[in-house]
Amino acid sequence: MLPNGAPQPDIPLAVKLFAELEQRTGVGRPGHGINRTSYGLGEQIAHEIVLREAGRMGMVCEVDAACNLYMTMKGRENGPAVMVGSHLDSVPAGGNFDGAAGVLAGLAVASGFFKAGRRPARDLTLMAIRAEESTWFGASYVGSRAAFGKLTSDELDHVLRAGDGIPLGKAIDAAGGDAEKLRAGTAHLDPSRIAAFLEPHIEQGPVLVGEERPIGLVTGIRGSFRHRHAWCEGSYAHSGATPRAYRRDAALATARLVVAMDDAWKRLTAAGRDLAVTFGQVATGRDAAFSKIAGRTDFSLDVRSEDLEVLDFMRGELAEAVAAIEAECNVRFHLGAETGSQPARMDSDLLAHLGRIVQAQSIDARKMPCGAGHDSAVFAKMGVPTAMIFIRNRNGSHNPQEAMEIDDFAEAARVLSGFCEEGPQERR
Numbered sequence: 001m002l003p004n005g006a007p008q009p010d011i012p013l014a015v016k017l018f019a020e021l022e023q024r025t026g027v028g029r030p031g032h033g034i035n036r037t038s039y040g041l042g043e044q045i046a047h048e049i050v051l052r053e054a055g056r057m058g059m060v061c062e063v064d065a066a067c068n069l070y071m072t073m074k075g076r077e078n079g080p081a082v083m084v085g086s087h088l089d090s091v092p093a094g095g096n097f098d099g100a101a102g103v104l105a106g107l108a109v110a111s112g113f114f115k116a117g118r119r120p121a122r123d124l125t126l127m128a129i130r131a132e133e134s135t136w137f138g139a140s141y142v143g144s145r146a147a148f149g150k151l152t153s154d155e156l157d158h159v160l161r162a163g164d165g166i167p168l169g170k171a172i173d174a175a176g177g178d179a180e181k182l183r184a185g186t187a188h189l190d191p192s193r194i195a196a197f198l199e200p201h202i203e204q205g206p207v208l209v210g211e212e213r214p215i216g217l218v219t220g221i222r223g224s225f226r227h228r229h230a231w232c233e234g235s236y237a238h239s240g241a242t243p244r245a246y247r248r249d250a251a252l253a254t255a256r257l258v259v260a261m262d263d264a265w266k267r268l269t270a271a272g273r274d275l276a277v278t279f280g281q282v283a284t285g286r287d288a289a290f291s292k293i294a295g296r297t298d299f300s301l302d303v304r305s306e307d308l309e310v311l312d313f314m315r316g317e318l319a320e321a322v323a324a325i326e327a328e329c330n331v332r333f334h335l336g337a338e339t340g341s342q343p344a345r346m347d348s349d350l351l352a353h354l355g356r357i358v359q360a361q362s363i364d365a366r367k368m369p370c371g372a373g374h375d376s377a378v379f380a381k382m383g384v385p386t387a388m389i390f391i392r393n394r395n396g397s398h399n400p401q402e403a404m405e406i407d408d409f410a411e412a413a414r415v416l417s418g419f420c421e422e423g424p425q426e427r428r
Contacts, residue, residue, distance in 0.1 A: 002418050003418070004357070004418050004421055004422060005421060006417040006420065006421030006422075007113055007115070007116035007417060008414070009108040009416070009417050010109075010112045010115060011108055011413065013107065013108055014105070014406075015406060017053065017107070018096060018104065020049055021034070021049060021100055022096045024045050024049070025042040025045055025046060025090075031400060032400055033092075033093035033399065035092060035093065035094075036088060036089045037090075037161075038131035038133060038137060038142065039067070039168075039174065039175045040171075042089075042090070043088055043130065043131075046100065047067075047088060047128055050107060050128050051069060051071070051128075053111070054107065057114040058114075059072055059073050059110065060074075063177075064147055064188035065146070065172075065177050065181035065182050065186060065188065066130055066147060066151070066172060067130050067172065067175045068127060068128065068130050068188070069128040070125055070127055071125065072123055072125045073113065073119065073120060073123065073125075075120050075121055075124060076119050076120070076121055076122075077122055077423060079122055080122070080194055080195035081124065081193065081194060081195060082123070082125070082196050082420055082423070082424065083126075083127055083198070083379075083384075084102070084105070084106035084125075084126055084198045084199070084200070084416060084420075085106060085127030085129055085199060085375070086103050086128075086129060086200065086201055086375065087103075087131070087132030088100055088103055088128050088130075089131055089132060089136070091398045093400060094133075094399065095397050095399055095401070095402025096402060097391075097393065098201075098202060098204070098397045098398065098402060099201070101200060101201060101409060101412075102200040103126065103128050105412055106124075109124070109417045109420055113420070120423070121421060121422060124420055129143040130143030130175075132144070136161050136162055137160070137161055138228065139159050140339075140340075140341045140373055141373070141378045142155075142168065144379065146172075146182050147187070148187050148188075148378065149188075150185075150187075151183075155168055156168050156179050156183055157169055169182075169183070191383045191384045194384045195385070195424040196347075196350055196384070196387070196419075197376065197379040197384050197386045197387075198419065199375060199376045199386075199388045200391060200412045200413070200416065201374060201391065202390070202391050202392075202402065203390040203391065203392060204371070204372045204396055204398070205396065208366075208392035209392055209393070209394050211366065213365060213392065214363065214364065214365070214411045214412075215363060215365045215389055215415070216365055216367070216392075217354055217355060217358070217365055217368070217387070217389060218346055218369070218370045219345070219346055219351065219367050219369055220306045220343060220344060220369055220370065221344045221346075221369075221370045221372075221374055221377045221380070222274070222276070222304040222370065222371050222373075223304065223306070223308065223311060223340065224305075224340040224341050224373065225303050225311055225315065225340035226301065226302045226303070227336055227337075227338060228337075229300070230301060230333065230334065230335045230336050231297060231299065231334050231336075232257075232296065232297045232299070232333050233331060233332040233334060234247075234250030234253065234293070234296065234297075234332075235248040235295050236287060236292050236294070236295030236296075237295075238291065239290075240291070242293060247329075248293075248329065248331050249329060249331070250285075250294045250295055250331055251293075251294035252329060253326075253329040253333075254297040256321075256325050256328075256329070258282070260317070260321035260324075260325070261301070261303075261314075261317065261318065262277060264321075268314075273305070273310050274305050274306045274310065275304070275305045275314070276304045276305070277303050277304075278302040279299055279300065279302075281299055282298075283297065283298050285297065301318075303318075304371060306343045306369055308342070308343060311340075318335075341373055344376065344381055344386070346376070346386055346387050347385040347386055347387055350386070351367070351387055353419065353422075353424075353425050354389070354415060354419065355367075357415050357418040357422075361414055361418065363411050368390065370388060370390070374388065389415060389416070391404055391411075391412045392404070392408045
């Protein structure tokens, strides 16, 4: 038993399920990652695995119109439920722990209560969320937004899955969902019926590893604005025969844009503001050659911050830099559509409650911001008290080398179990 009387989570069950997920959704070559495509076969297999285990515990299971899976264990008290969850899809050739760690942590906690013949304070609902990874459909938080009736008809009809070009709505229907219900804005979740949403997740950066801490308590999730398919238009010309004044060099112009945005990042960081700027893709066009001035570059831009004011400021910096470089280099930037997400603050009362549990269990945790997007942002924006627990993880994520230690996972699960034993506290 834990210090507050909560049962120990069933860590052996989680270990077994991690191995099954890797074996059944792997790419086929050990060490080369897993594929759980949003609304695809791998994601479906993962959902069936956790549904099977929840059924063995007698949990009440249901699926909504977007194919999100809910597994509920009855609590001792009446009142809004505690929800624990995360996603089960992955990026192509991704790691086995991103998303799945959150679902299996909840399942381990539920199994701990079940094996002890106990019930949590409130109904405990585990949620396995669909389609969190925007790499597939180019849209953020598909499953969690759908659960609250927030997908649009335009998205359902015109957002296409990478690789096969299937529209989102058709992919949902093919997986057994009901796109027409989603098109009508039908919500499955009512924020007033959720006392708290908790999402355990591996940290996707190096902070916990660097500080040698097993877990972190997330203070907020960065929002973003992104230009996924931007390009710069110049002119191809001979590299030796074209003087500088006559050049329309797209590579030079793009490099200057990278430096300008990085300079703005440095200035804001020095002022204590939260920001991350990434040009994740930069390439010359297909007609490029060694002895040619680049007439085209293609690039992507990802700007993230917890602070809406910072995001707006960086939009202005981008516009100013583009105009200045176009004039100086005689090029044209085409930024394309902007996508992104809003920042989300985690609930201060929940963080304080989790902090007390962490302290009682003598766990060395730290409070920290979250640089990546997560479904928790949707719950927080819907007014649900929300918190995230980060789990130390070496080698980053979105790659086959994710290296979460099971002992660190167990620490996060123990905090969850302690919370489920006590139940939500009276709001301040």
